[in-house]
Amino acid sequence: MTEFIDLITIIDLKNSECLNSEPSQEITNILKEEEDTNFITSDTDEQLLVNIQFKQKVKVHSIIVRAEGDGTGPQLMKVFQNQFSFGFEEAQSLKPTHKFKLIKRAITEGKLIRFKMVRFSNVGSLHLFFENNLGGGKVTKIKQITVVGVPLETTNISKIQSVEEKK
Amino acid sequence: MVLEACVILVDNSNHSRNGDFAPNRFLSQIDSISFIAGSKIQQNRVNTVGILAMSGRRPNLVLAPTNDVGQVLIATNKIQIEGKLDLISSIEISQLSLKHRSNKEHAQRIIMFVASPLEEKKEDLEKIGSQLRKASISIDIISFGETERNEEKLSALIDNANSGDNCHLLSVPTSTGIILADQIQGSGIFSSSSGGMGGGYEGGFGGGGYAGGMVDPNVDPELAMVLQMSLEEERQRQSRLQQENNNNTNEKEGNEQKQEEKKMDLEETEESSQNSNKNENNETKEEPDMFSQLEGLTEEEQMELIMKMSLEEMGNEELEQLGIPNEEEEETEKEKDPEVQNALQDEDLVDSILLSLPGVDPENEEITETINNIKKENNDEEKDKEKKNEND
Numbered sequence: 001m002t003e004f005i006d007l008i009t010i011i012d013l014k015n016s017e018c019l020n021s022e023p024s025q026e027i028t029n030i031l032k033e034e035e036d037t038n039f040i041t042s043d044t045d046e047q048l049l050v051n052i053q054f055k056q057k058v059k060v061h062s063i064i065v066r067a068e069g070d071g072t073g074p075q076l077m078k079v080f081q082n083q084f085s086f087g088f089e090e091a092q093s094l095k096p097t098h099k100f101k102l103i104k105r106a107i108t109e110g111k112l113i114r115f116k117m118v119r120f121s122n123v124g125s126l127h128l129f130f131e132n133n134l135g136g137g138k139v140t141k142i143k144q145i146t147v148v149g150v151p152l153e154t155t156n157i158s159k160i161q162s163v164e165e166k167k
Numbered sequence: 168m169v170l171e172a173c174v175i176l177v178d179n180s181n182h183s184r185n186g187d188f189a190p191n192r193f194l195s196q197i198d199s200i201s202f203i204a205g206s207k208i209q210q211n212r213v214n215t216v217g218i219l220a221m222s223g224r225r226p227n228l229v230l231a232p233t234n235d236v237g238q239v240l241i242a243t244n245k246i247q248i249e250g251k252l253d254l255i256s257s258i259e260i261s262q263l264s265l266k267h268r269s270n271k272e273h274a275q276r277i278i279m280f281v282a283s284p285l286e287e288k289k290e291d292l293e294k295i296g297s298q299l300r301k302a303s304i305s306i307d308i309i310s311f312g313e314t315e316r317n318e319e320k321l322s323a324l325i326d327n328a329n330s331g332d333n334c335h336l337l338s339v340p341t342s343t344g345i346i347l348a349d350q351i352q353g354s355g356i357f358s359s360s361s362g363g364m365g366g367g368y369e370g371g372f373g374g375g376g377y378a379g380g381m382v383d384p385n386v387d388p389e390l391a392m393v394l395q396m397s398l399e400e401e402r403q404r405q406s407r408l409q410q411e412n413n414n415n416t417n418e419k420e421g422n423e424q425k426q427e428e429k430k431m432d433l434e435e436t437e438e439s440s441q442n443s444n445k446n447e448n449n450e451t452k453e454e455p456d457m458f459s460q461l462e463g464l465t466e467e468e469q470m471e472l473i474m475k476m477s478l479e480e481m482g483n484e485e486l487e488q489l490g491i492p493n494e495e496e497e498e499t500e501k502e503k504d505p506e507v508q509n510a511l512q513d514e515d516l517v518d519s520i521l522l523s524l525p526g527v528d529p530e531n532e533e534i535t536e537t538i539n540n541i542k543k544e545n546n547d548e549e550k551d552k553e554k555k556n557e558n559d
Contacts, residue, residue: 043301085266
């Protein structure tokens, strides 16, 4: 099988966003290559909605969510895909493709949370709705989100050769 | 220059028939809308404005967000006065409209006019305020006509929706002679979001949102650099100009030349300036350092001043292109105009004029020769005329 990679390079950061985060924070606090001290804090209440747009269609294998173990880490995570203009109203009413109840160990140690790849075989955008947190408090914090998968087959233009060159 | 998608909520309930704001509350809203939409789109051509009528059978999105001011004005004409205000549904519908905006990079904003007594509960308003904050939609409320009754509820809404001072409540009290649009313009809530460009009807001068050089380094460093350079050039011109003003006594001849050169020079300066904004900035009065001189003069005189300054900047080469025809024009004019000829006889005057012409060295041999020649010619002509007169 093909190797799975960190899809950070395929994420379209400009069209990705995090709703209900503190105003000064940016999506790159959690969608980044290396772990650092930046994170996203929820603002009005404890819910967070992360909309991830990909530059091309991908297959999603799994996801890693990193957070602190102090009770601010997210608990219930609902995953949606390929939605347009996804907001909190849709997140509450639509049926998610996947529902996960995260445990403390998974988020502090950065364990892979496996998806059913058959259901995520043609993903243009991924939407993660963190409905509540482990401690039940008003603030949810996330340190990093890593999406693991493989981009779908596309034409590799550099490999196209004219017939004459081959001769 | 913030990218923004805006929906303006109009209170077209029966309470707006009230004439305490002339001509009535509804029409004063329409007035203000044209100002608001104009200034938003002036700040940034990509900004969009939509209109929603809050009252009636149901809230009606009269115009989906567009960046065409004309459409905004046409849409306002379609709104009828009817029914009662339905605030919560109106906000929800505008939320939907903003969510489906075409450019996701636009910040979302709602501008709401309230001119009827609110029947909604305070808790409901607080809830919807939090909802707006969660969806990162900022809201400005213009309350007028029923300000005391609504004050508490609306402040609660704003407090819940506010995150970092992006929401405002403007309460306009009822008193005689107040024009709503003026109050809105004066309050500055629509300039605060744009970084200092208030009342944006300046016809696109200064590239919208430019406020004396302070905004530029953050938004556009290259533009800031170029503007700085042109600022320094202008200062040098200014100092030179002040010297000229002391020397130059006769303006009439200068004017004749300059009016003909004006058009040609205008094109040249605009080409040679590295930034077309510079010239536009010259004409705005937002830079007190450079243009304290200009403020006292009429437009024509301003043009002349600017022409003088641009003339000084041109080197010899450029002057040759213009200089040669100029001198010819000078001579032909001087031949025809007796006043000019007499003036030429005055050496001091000639010297001062020559000083004001850049790139001309008054002690240059060629120039002194030509002047002497001209004098001789004039003298000869006078003698000829005298002879003729005597003969006749």
